[in-house]
Amino acid sequence: MILEIKEVFKSFPVKKSFFGKVEKVINALNGISLSIFPKETVGVIGESGCGKSTLGKVILDLERPDKGKVLYKGKEIQTLSKEGYKIYRKNVQAIFQNPQNSLNPRMKIWEIVTEGLKINYDLSQKELEEKAKELLSTVGLSSSYLNRYPHQLSGGQKQRIAIARAIALNPELIVADEPTSALDVSVQAQVVNLLVDIQERQGVSYFFISHSLPVVEAISDRVIVMYKGYIVEEGTSKEVFSDTKHPYTKVLISSVPVPDPIKKRKVLKLPDIDTEETIKTGCPFYPRCPKRNKDCLTYDMKPIEISLTHKVSCLLYT
Template identity: 45%
Template structure:
């Protein structure tokens, strides 16, 4: 009951988030258009849960994470952390916000400074945020390494002396060093071997249980998402098209795009594989420079109707946890 109560407490709220990148051209380099990387995204993240963003490459999930971490500034929209509006925050409050939202990057090879030892890499955020004395910082660094399965013998080594899995462990240690409210995991295991992936996923889950961490997990690997997530949001061309609990999304998907994604997940059991129909979408993902009118998925949807080509679907609430943006589901044409 305690775990259930924790996961109903709203920690982060995102309203109508947009990130447009201007396109410049012409003789004077004026703005001729924009790339709509994230287009009107809204969701909430609850304390202690793992909320996943999934979709094809280029759907805007990583850009959403960058906006939340304020590594890039959103074009518009609102982000609330613990009911505080980040866009109204002063410089001091924004520094605290960045401390409370940390990120684990996708590539363990480029996310660590090759010129610094692990001691300095993990000490730097503690020094910047005034963690404590030199001895306290030293003890904290050692404690962080032990939390992620490393030890004191690794403190004075450089990143090139570690394997990819070990480097990502160091990235995880850096992310949890300041006891953040939320950690954004931007495809943290996609560059690693499958055996190492399972080790790191189990490490993330163990740390979450021990310290009550909240994750925003970004991935295109649906088998990984199913293993680690509490709730899932499916993105397509900068928009969220379906959102719900992991069980609802994987066992009862409603949006045609979600169904197509799930049908592409490899299945080891040959008997189960024969029972499932593979959905192959025709055509390519439209360009975010010039998204189609109406439903963004209608150019590839096998069930599209005339209204799909003209009108943008609103969010339709199937139940308290499950929502979908699809005219056909809303009208009862497919379920």
């Protein structure tokens, strides 16, 4: 196992009053547990604001949990030695949605992609340039880009640079937070294919956050479905997409257009989020759930095992 998350909670204070008093707290993660194994892709889906990016940031140690643990190779990251932490940082990398913001505009491409190598290894200038050339070739760019600056590249090319930088240290895990959603539709598939190729070549694991359900279905070994800071369903890609259990997942999946009109799916409609009743305990999907009953209001969201790999947090399956 590369990484393990145990009962992680994370909340954000919002709406500070004039005197700095916190008036509201957003519970972005509500007791998330999950494991990421070598060479697998874990897809993460769920509507905007459900906590996907926050979970990605917790994995990257960009956000610290309020409660719960993040273990790298069995050791809590907060307790790692300086050397151990350096190894964790080297092995857990990130690709974000917008390459525009993640590449330093004042650095040349070769400097960007070799920054991590420079920090971690004692390499000569020539060796770094050679390595940069190799990395660009891996992401399908010619060495003519080495001495350019990020603004001279297209969005898709910039994302390839971000990928080259992420793979430079041969990481074990890459958190990819909507890596294609800022890109032109025609370029999205190329970048997804590149990520798949890299995985086949280098055996890296992905924690892949995306709004594109067809992409998640196609590339993920396992999928987690999040709703309001909870994992409501988890399973192999096949289990989640073809043997969907949770009423929320059913709604989410039904909203994806099917290319074949004969197999047309019935789109399930739900009340808008602002018509919600506020609930303090139980299943967070209760206010919108077509299958709800009063027991759901006291349900602790403990996952129910459908199979060894398929888990669902819904009382319908007890």
